[in-house]
Amino acid sequence: MAAALGMLPGERVLAGDELRKPTWMTTLGGADIAYGSPSPHETAVQRRQQPVTPQTAGFSIWHSPLQHQRGIITPSGLHFAVHHNGIPDIGPERHQLLIHGLVERPLKFDLERLARYPMVSRIHFLECAGNTAPNALSPTAMKADCQELFGQLSGSEWTGVPLSYLLREAGVKPAAKWVICEGADGGSHSRSLPLAKLLDDAMVALYQNGERLRKRCTRCACPSARLG
Incomplete structure (x- = not known):
């Protein structure tokens, strides 16, 4: 029993082997x-796309390879993704954030202006509302790996401007209670969130894991928000 609970032993070194240098130590x-870039020996560690049909053109889901990862941070290139209307190609000089509606001063921000504001960094996990759905809806348990079953879950460090700074600058009117966050994709994908929640801890994320967001865009990062 004691041996079973102990650490697994390393491979025994034969006499003389400890002094024999491999080729990479002499060249x-x-x-x-x-x-x-990742090691060429890690080419199998990639995201996996759910099957796409002609009826779902533009809608794609990429699963993170959780079974190959350790720690709490998902590399940006392996972060799961759900694209409802493809990925818009917007030049960074043309990308804009617009705040309007029940505000005193409608405001427009480009990436250069946003970069002038104080920023915060937080580590957040992001999970798709549809994660594990195929297995949950299946009449019997699916025979699949961790990536296929649970791969719509990733963790990153997000850095950006607290949304409260921008909303207060715009002068939110007392009648405002909810905010519609609308994307710049082909379908204007949108979600509504309580204003109080956005003023609390939401941010306009500009960086993921220390790098500018892929496609040089912005994202609304809202901790603890449940979006269907």
Whole structure:
């Protein structure tokens, strides 16, 4: 019993082997590259796309390979994604955030202006409302790996401008209670959120894991929000 609870032993070193140097310790190594990439031995660690049909063109779901990850941060390139209307190609100089409606001063922000505001960084997990749905709806348990069953879940460090700064600058009117957050994709995908929640801890995220968001866009990061 004591042996079973102990640590697994390492491989025994034979006499003389501890002094024998492998080739990579006696030759010059390869060159580095300007932007680091995963090891070529990790090519199997990729997101996996759910099957797409002609009826679901533009709607794609990419699952994160949870079974190959450790720790709490998902690399940006492996973060799960759900695209309802494809990915819009907007130049960073044309991307804008508009605040209007029940406000005293409708405001428009470009990425350069947003970058001038004080920012905060937080680690948040993001999970799709449809995560595990195929297994839950199946009459019998699915025979699938962790990625296929639970891959719509990822964790990242998000950095951006607290939305409360921008809303207060716009001068929210007392009658305002809810906010419609509308995306810039082909279907103007939108969700409504309570104003009080957005004023509390939501942010306009500009960075993910220390890098500018892919496609140089912005995202509304709202902790603890449940969106169907």
